[in-house]
Amino acid sequence: xxxxxxxxxxxxxxxxxxxxxxxxxxxxxxxxxxxxxxxxxxxxxxxxxxxxxxxxxxxxxxxxxxxxxxxxxxxxxxxxxxxxxxxxxxxxxxxxxxxxxxxxxxxxxxxxxxxxxxxxxxxxxxxxxxxxxxxxxxxxxxxxxxxxxxxxxxxxxxxxxxxxxxxxxxxxxxxxxxxxxxxxxxxxxxxxxxxxxxxxxxxxxxxxxxxxxxxxxxxxxxxxxxxxxxxxxxxxxxxxxxxxxxxxxxxxxxxxxxxxxxxxxxxxxxxxxxxxxxxxxxxxxxxxxxxxxxxxxxxxxxxxxxxxxxxxxxxxxxxxxxxxx
Numbered sequence: 001x002x003x004x005x006x007x008x009x010x011x012x013x014x015x016x017x018x019x020x021x022x023x024x025x026x027x028x029x030x031x032x033x034x035x036x037x038x039x040x041x042x043x044x045x046x047x048x049x050x051x052x053x054x055x056x057x058x059x060x061x062x063x064x065x066x067x068x069x070x071x072x073x074x075x076x077x078x079x080x081x082x083x084x085x086x087x088x089x090x091x092x093x094x095x096x097x098x099x100x101x102x103x104x105x106x107x108x109x110x111x112x113x114x115x116x117x118x119x120x121x122x123x124x125x126x127x128x129x130x131x132x133x134x135x136x137x138x139x140x141x142x143x144x145x146x147x148x149x150x151x152x153x154x155x156x157x158x159x160x161x162x163x164x165x166x167x168x169x170x171x172x173x174x175x176x177x178x179x180x181x182x183x184x185x186x187x188x189x190x191x192x193x194x195x196x197x198x199x200x201x202x203x204x205x206x207x208x209x210x211x212x213x214x215x216x217x218x219x220x221x222x223x224x225x226x227x228x229x230x231x232x233x234x235x236x237x238x239x240x241x242x243x244x245x246x247x248x249x250x251x252x253x254x255x256x257x258x259x260x261x262x263x264x265x266x267x268x269x270x271x272x273x274x275x276x277x278x279x280x281x282x283x284x285x286x287x288x289x290x291x292x293x294x295x296x297x298x299x300x301x302x303x304x305x306x307x308x309x310x311x312x313x314x315x316x317x318x319x320x321x322x323x324x325x
Contacts, residue, residue, distance in 0.1 A: 004035065005201075006310070008087055009092035009093075009094075009096065009097055009098065010092055010097075010098050010118065010121060010122065010123040010124065011024070011028050011097065011098070011099040011100065011120065011123060011124045011125075012097060012100050012102060012114075012118045012123040012124070012125045012126070013025065013100065013102065013113060013126045013128055014044070014103075014104050014115060014125060014126065014127055015103065015128030015129045015130065016103050016104075016128070016129070016130045017128045017129060017130050017131055017168070019169055019267040020128035020167045021101055021128045021283065023045070023197075024099075024126040024128060025041070025068075025070050025101070025124075026101055026225065027260055028068055028070070028097055028099050028300060029041050029068045029097075029244065030067050031097075032066050032067075032317045033066070033093075035066060036065065036066030036095065038053055038065055038066060038067070038165070039066030039067060039097075039309045040065075040066075040067060040068070040069060041067075041068045041070065042051035042057060042067065042068070042069050043069075043070040043071075043072065044070075044071060044072070045066045045071070045072045045073050045322075046071050046072065046073045046074050046076055046077050046081060046111075047073060047076065047223060049081055050080075050081075051080050051083075051084040052079060054081065055085050057069050057090075057323070058078045058088055058092070058093055058095045058096050058098060059093060060094060060095065060096065065095065065136035066095045066096075066097075067095065067096050067097070067098065068096075068099060069097070069098050070095040070099040070101060071085075071098070071099065071101065071247060072101045073101065074100040074102040074111060074114055075102050075104070075105055075106035075107065075108075075111040075112070076106065076107055076108055076111050077108060077110050077111045077114060078110060079108070079109070079110045080106060082110030082111065082113065082114060085098075085100065085111070085114065086114075086116075086117050086118075086121070089117075089121040089122075089123070090117060090121060091236055094099075095246060099220055100114065100118060100123075102114060102115055110318055114307045115305065121212075127247045130250070131168060133260075133265065134265070134266060134267040134270070137161060137166060137168075137171070137273045138158075138267070139156050140168065140169075140171065141157050141160055141161065141249045142157060143173055144171065144172050144175035145178070145186055146177055146178075146187055148176045148179040149179060149184060150176060150178070150179030150182070150184040150185065151184065151185055152175075152186040153185065153186075153187050153188075153292045155187060155188040155247075156186045156187045156188050156190065156191055157186075158267065158269050159188040159191040159192060160170055160178070160186075161174065161267070161269075162270075162273070163191055163194075163204075163268055164202060164204070165202060165203065165204035165238055165241070166241065167203070167234055167237070167238075170202065170234070173195065176288065177194065177196050178190055178191065180293065181193075181194060186325050202225075202230065202234075202238070203225065203230060203234040203236075203237065203238030203239070204233050204238045204241075204242070205221055206222045206225055206238065206239065206315060207235075207238040207239045207241070207243075208242065208277075209243045209319070210222075210239060210242070210316075210318040211222045211239075211243065211246060211260075211277055211281075211289075211317045211318065211319075212277065212322075212323070213280060213318075213319050213322035213323065214319065215316055215320065215323075217317040218315045218316065218318075218319045219312065219315065221315075221318060222235065222311055222312055222315045223312070225259055226308050226311065231308045232300040232310075232311055233300050233301065233313055233314075235300075236293070236296045236297055236299075236300045236311065236314070237297075238316065239296065239314065240294075240296070240297060241273065242277075242294035243286070243290060243292075243293050243318065244290070245266070245270060245274045246274050246277050246278050246286065247286045247289075247290060248264055248266075248274075249264070249274035249275055249278055250278045250283075251282060252264060254275070257269070257271035257272040257275065259319070263289065265309075272291070279322075280322055281322055282324055285321040285322055285323065285324035286321070288317075288321040288324060289317075289321040289322075292314050292317045292318055292321065293314065294313040295314070295320070296310060296311070299311075299314070
């Protein structure tokens with residue numbers, strides 16, 4: 001195997017968007033495998049590392065097998081690990097690709113200093129900023145469709161986000177499938193056909209039933225979602241997003257969704273939808289619902305012994321909260 005260039009041997013993955021981080025690591029592995037098909041991946045947290053362990057991981061092997069070493073949480077590197085990383089960066093080994101995943105911040109002095117030092121050392125930098133703004137999510141959808149070989153219009157983008165929700169993995173999967181199903185041209189009608197034809201239930205479908213106050217439909221939806229394997233955390237996130245959106249729109253009062261979009265940091269379609277959902281919700285009910293989704297967030301991340309039961313209970317409680325004035 002030929003030597004790997006310094007730029008290719010060192011990668012800085014900067015940001016907190018998990019899907020983009022995973023793609024960056026996968027891209028580094030694929031690049032390594034283009035030079036050595038047998039290259040493998042080792043991924044570990046910076047907190048699990050010692051300087052000797054790092055030295056062993058990145059040292060050239062007798063048979064020069066390709067390796068990709070991905071280190072998560074580089075922003076929390078100790079001084080010892082930070083020094084070891086930078087020392088290695090000055091003289092990387094042939095056939096070894098070191099990928100440092102860093103949020104851009106840091107709790108340690110060494111961790112905070114790593115990005116600038118790695119850039120100076122010639123690292124290939126991949127930006128993975130958290131996607132939170134509506135315009136960023138819309139741009140993500142357009143790019144996913146383009147990457148899949150298709151085109152999507154503005155109405156199609158809005159319809160896809162409205163139907164699928166804000167989870168990037170779901171959006172990416174839907175965008176790729178839509179391109180395949182539609183022959184490459186994605187519009188609002190294609191999105192609606194796709195969504196109606198899906199056999200599964202998204203977290204956002206469950207949330208919509210719950211915030212509408214329809215307890216029977218909400219319970220049926222959440223049980224079906226659990227049966228087909230929709231992750232608990234996605235349903236919980238969707239429910240929390242729906243409740244928070246209604247609370248924010250209710251607090252802002254009536255108005256034109258287009259003019260409210262900038263103030264609320266939401267796309268007009270989402271405000272318009274929430275304005276329809278807010279009818280029937282009172283301040284006490286919304287306060288209850290906010291407490292319910294906050295507790296559910298902890299429950300599905302390990303606090304509850306039975307996350308299925310926790311989800312069912314929360315969905316029913318949110319639906320019931322709508323009756324409070």
